[in-house]
Amino acid sequence: MELIYFPVKGRGEAIRLMLLENDVNYTETSCANNWVSDWKPKMAFGQTPCLKDGDLTLFQSNAILRYLARKYNMYGNNDQEACRADIVNDSVEDLRCEYTNLIYRNYDAGKEEYVKSLPSKLSNFEKYLKDKSPFILGDHICFADYNLFDLLDIHLVLAPSCLDSFPALKALHAAVGSRQKVKAHKESDACKAMPINGNDKQ
Numbered sequence: 018m019e020l021i022y023f024p025v026k027g028r029g030e031a032i033r034l035m036l037l038e039n040d041v042n043y044t045e046t047s048c049a050n051n052w053v054s055d056w057k058p059k060m061a062f063g064q065t066p067c068l069k070d071g072d073l074t075l076f077q078s079n080a081i082l083r084y085l086a087r088k089y090n091m092y093g094n095n096d097q098e099a100c101r102a103d104i105v106n107d108s109v110e111d112l113r114c115e116y117t118n119l120i121y122r123n124y125d126a127g128k129e130e131y132v133k134s135l136p137s138k139l140s141n142f143e144k145y146l147k148d149k150s151p152f153i154l155g156d157h158i159c160f161a162d163y164n165l166f167d168l169l170d171i172h173l174v175l176a177p178s179c180l181d182s183f184p185a186l187k188a189l190h191a192a193v194g195s196r197q198k199v200k201a202h203k204e205s206d207a208c209k210a211m212p213i214n215g216n217d218k219q
């Protein structure tokens with residue numbers, strides 16, 4: 018497979034984790050050079066990430082995560098579990114949009130307020146997740162776990178104590194983060210050197 022994205026964690030990181038966890042043989046191509054003139058016109062909706070798998074070209078980070086989930090059996094074991102994974106993943110998307118809005122449009126003026134209102138948002142995740150642990154579906158991992166893990170991970174950089182009163186979220190972050198391939202990736206120099214976002218804010 019080929020992942021085309023900017024050299025940032027951003028919306029690429031959960032995809033990278035799923036590729037690594039499933040031992041997918043993939044290359045990564047940066048679209049940072051000549052983005053507007055060369056790359057952007059080639060993207061169906063003018064944005065990356067883009068994942069190529071043989072004849073298939075995918076856009077939209079969540080469509081990519083779901084494709085990998087279907088392909089590698091990480092979409093729950095039944096309809097109920099798939100719905101639970103979807104609900105959490107869509108909630109991750111909602112908070113990720115608020116986060117990227119802060120980072121790219123309102124960091125200096127908005128950070129304090131954002132961090133102040135974060136517990137009310139994280140508490141919704143906590144309440145929804147606390148009956149099953151450590152993963153969203155309990156004992157088996159699904160695609161949304163990687164997306165939620167990454168979301169929590171970047172929020173821990175923004176607000177290091179943000180999970181202190183949320184044991185289920187802390188447990189999920191620890192459970193995903195301690196998986197062998199995830200841990201090795203997070204500890205790698207390449208991962209440490211890659212910025213979370215494209216504007217030096219985090």
Ligand code: 0HH
Nearest residue numbers: 023024025027028049064065066077078079215
């Ligand atoms: N809904 C889409 C999805 O989920 C949203 C994708 C998106 O916002 O896939 N893509 C952005 C890149 S993520 C995009 O293509 C932000 C990373 C920015 C890195 C900036 C430069 C880094 C250089 C080191 N944006 C480009 C565009 O919209 O023209």
